[in-house]
Structure formats: C-alpha cells, structure tokens
Amino acid sequence: MPKIHYSQVITEDPQQLKELERYHRYSHLFQRVRMLRLLRSEECRNLGEAAQALGYSWRQCQRWFASYQKGGLEELLKSRVHERGRQELVTPEAFEDLQEAMKRGEIATISEAEEFLRERHGIEYAHPDGVGQLLRRRKVKLKTGRPRHEDADPKEQEDFKKSSQVR
Numbered sequence: 001m002p003k004i005h006y007s008q009v010i011t012e013d014p015q016q017l018k019e020l021e022r023y024h025r026y027s028h029l030f031q032r033v034r035m036l037r038l039l040r041s042e043e044c045r046n047l048g049e050a051a052q053a054l055g056y057s058w059r060q061c062q063r064w065f066a067s068y069q070k071g072g073l074e075e076l077l078k079s080r081v082h083e084r085g086r087q088e089l090v091t092p093e094a095f096e097d098l099q100e101a102m103k104r105g106e107i108a109t110i111s112e113a114e115e116f117l118r119e120r121h122g123i124e125y126a127h128p129d130g131v132g133q134l135l136r137r138r139k140v141k142l143k144t145g146r147p148r149h150e151d152a153d154p155k156e157q158e159d160f161k162k163s164s165q166v167r
Contacts, residue, residue, distance in 0.1 A: 004046075006039035006040065006042075006045075006046070007039070007040055007041075007042050009069070010036055010039060010040040010068075011072075012036065012040065012073065014037060014040050014041045017033060017036055017037040017040060017041075018037060020033045020073075021033040021034050021037055024077070028079070028081070029077050029079065031054050031056065032064050032076050032077065033076075033077070034054060035050050035051075035054055035061055035064055035065070036068065036073075036076070038050050038053060038054075039065075047061045047062055047065060064076060088134075089123050089125060089130075089134075090117065090121075090123055090134060091121070091123075094117060094120070094121040094123060095134075095138070097120065097121070098113060098116060098117060099140070101116055102140070102142065107142070108142060109142065110129075110131055110132045110135065110142065113131050113135065113142075114128075114130070114131040117131060
C-alpha cells in the first residue's frame, strides 16, 4: 500500500485550518478540522498518530479522511446528526392520508389505523402497539362518537329534550 503524503493531499492552508478549527470549537466538527490541521502541518505523520493525539480510533480518523478525499472540506464538515437513531416507518404522505381518513370518520380505533396503513401504504409495525405509539408521538387522539343504546328511539329522545325544563 503506497504511503500517503498528507501535507500534499490536503490542499487547505494550515492557517485557514486553524481559523476553521477555532470557528468549530464548540461543535462536534472541531476534531475533524483539527485532524486535518495536524496532518497538513506534519505535527502528526499519519492517521494513527493523529487518532492518538485526538483520542479517537484510527478507523474513525480513516472515515473522516475518506470523506475529505471524497468531497473536500464541504463533505468532511457535513453534519449527519439527524441521521442517527431509528427512522420513522410512516412517511409524511402516509400519515397525512391517515389523518384525512380519520377526519372523514373511516378510522375510529388504533387497530383500524394499523389496518389502514398496512393495506393502503404497505407499512407494518412489528409490535401491536406500534401505531398507537406513532399516534401518541404525533399527539393525535382518535375521535369517536358518543355511544348510543341499540334500542334507543331518537324521536323519543328529541321529545324528552323539548319537554324537559332548561336549567
């Protein structure tokens, strides 16, 4: 494997890197710029020494340097914090469709919502309460009508309301 001459590969000026390092001092991107500066100024001869100086693994510094080689400073300083963690299964379009169906009264229970997402959008949650958790995260409350007795007569109830005294 050929030896990389980092001071020749890194095109930025050491002073420019020092200013950029100062700019990113309180962010997670600070160490990336520092690694470049150490390699460019030849304070560290290779990634192993730079990793040791920064307190990171050699592999992590190798990933940073690979991203620098791929797209320069712009690629190296691209923050990917939002990509961490689990991604939401439901797409914005599917959730909007679900909300519309709930407004139309087609969906009254969590199991109906789960069935709707599975059949219409092909989204299946592994856990039975997955859709319930989704609705709680999005602060959606299922609305259902007030229950009526099956033998109740609507006309009789209206007559009762009209004849009773208003308080």
